[in-house]
Amino acid sequence: MDMLARTREILGQLIAFPTVSSESNLELIAYAADLLSDAGATLSLSRDESGTKANLFATIGPVGDGGIVLSGHTDVVPADPSEWASDPFALTERDGRLYGRGACDMKGFIAAALAMAPRFAVANLSRPIHFALTYDEEVGCLGARALMGEIENAGIRPSVAIIGEPTSMRIIEGHKGCYEYTTEFTGLEGHGSQPGRGVNAVEYATRYISRLLELGERLKERAQAGSRFDPPWTTVQVGRIVGGTARNVIAGACSVEWEMRPIRLDDAAFVQKDLGNYVDTVLLPAMRGISPGCGIVTHTIGEVEGLQVVAQSEARDMVRELTGCDDAEVVPFGTEAGLFQSAGISSIICGPGSIAQAHKPDEFVAIDQLAACLEMLDKLSRKLGAEAGSA
Numbered sequence: 001m002d003m004l005a006r007t008r009e010i011l012g013q014l015i016a017f018p019t020v021s022s023e024s025n026l027e028l029i030a031y032a033a034d035l036l037s038d039a040g041a042t043l044s045l046s047r048d049e050s051g052t053k054a055n056l057f058a059t060i061g062p063v064g065d066g067g068i069v070l071s072g073h074t075d076v077v078p079a080d081p082s083e084w085a086s087d088p089f090a091l092t093e094r095d096g097r098l099y100g101r102g103a104c105d106m107k108g109f110i111a112a113a114l115a116m117a118p119r120f121a122v123a124n125l126s127r128p129i130h131f132a133l134t135y136d137e138e139v140g141c142l143g144a145r146a147l148m149g150e151i152e153n154a155g156i157r158p159s160v161a162i163i164g165e166p167t168s169m170r171i172i173e174g175h176k177g178c179y180e181y182t183t184e185f186t187g188l189e190g191h192g193s194q195p196g197r198g199v200n201a202v203e204y205a206t207r208y209i210s211r212l213l214e215l216g217e218r219l220k221e222r223a224q225a226g227s228r229f230d231p232p233w234t235t236v237q238v239g240r241i242v243g244g245t246a247r248n249v250i251a252g253a254c255s256v257e258w259e260m261r262p263i264r265l266d267d268a269a270f271v272q273k274d275l276g277n278y279v280d281t282v283l284l285p286a287m288r289g290i291s292p293g294c295g296i297v298t299h300t301i302g303e304v305e306g307l308q309v310v311a312q313s314e315a316r317d318m319v320r321e322l323t324g325c326d327d328a329e330v331v332p333f334g335t336e337a338g339l340f341q342s343a344g345i346s347s348i349i350c351g352p353g354s355i356a357q358a359h360k361p362d363e364f365v366a367i368d369q370l371a372a373c374l375e376m377l378d379k380l381s382r383k384l385g386a387e388a389g390s391a
Helices: 003-016 024-037 103-122 142-153 203-219 265-288 314-323 337-342 367-389
Strands: 042-046 054-062 068-073 092-093 097-099 130-133 160-163 170-173 178-186 234-244 254-261 295-304 328-331 346-349 364-366
Touching: 003 024, 003 103, 003 367, 024 054, 024 103, 024 130, 024 160, 042 160, 042 265, 054 103, 054 142, 054 314, 054 337, 068 103, 068 142, 068 367, 092 160, 092 254, 097 265, 097 295, 103 130, 103 364, 103 367, 130 142, 142 295, 142 314, 160 314, 160 337, 178 203, 203 346, 234 367, 254 265, 314 346, 314 367, 364 367
Parallel strands: 068 130, 068 160, 160 346, 170 328
Antiparallel strands: 042 054, 054 130, 092 097, 097 364, 170 346, 178 254, 178 295, 234 254
């Protein structure tokens, strides 16, 4: 079986595991662990607190520092079968495309990496190749954050990470951060005919949102000249509001789910400080002046660092050599790459498929994209093998 056919076979297995972020990924991890173990990899598996999710970190090649990490998240976003032309959890091929939830985001890259494992195993590598499969990227990069601590505690010091998010095999050297929050408002219920005797949590939530929108406008003024991002400033966005019980009842509770995409840490600190001051000096005194039991609490769902563009990048140089692509771009969406970079690992994003297909019905990865990814990984194998031969 040729490498592309093997990748397709593995991708079919991966898609058949319905690893929506709300569900377990353990069956997929066990399947990947078996493939890597058969290739002679050393394995390290760690579970989350619930015991239903796991990271897998595996190594092929010599023991030592300076390894290359091939990283992919195993979770996917939900899929409504009624919106799909075929079963989202069964691989379907049409017109040179492979359809299924996670096909491009990002089980296609994982399948290619797993297919290459036996070839890496016989390549006499000069440096180790690590496989990092994580959980819960889609809901805050929770698995990758835990993995960074596990790698550090194990004394493993890779030098390069290739995160295989769908980039159409283009090189991505920078992206914004992704900070996600839920802010909960506790008011005082009462009859709608006497609003002054209660504390309407929905009303205070709307005042909070208005402040967020004002900050969004002020962030535009903080955009750096020559910014390559689109849009070129840090953004804030409100995604969901839940509150109240009926139109004639003063709302006793409300929650607001919102996010921030900071280009730089200073912007995040600017938003957080302003909101904190507004809550402490304006909103809470007004609420508690009526009922001392009122409150506003913000829960951090995840604060994922952006991938910073750096002048010197071993990862960028290596992937340029492997793909023949000289250009390096930036994108507004977030990935786990910033976490690897923050851990001192030179990081880059490059993988098969287009982000335009991610998170949508009939998600797909083109077969020629998988072929290009396999070519990149094969060149990596030959590069590290040649380095060993010349040592």
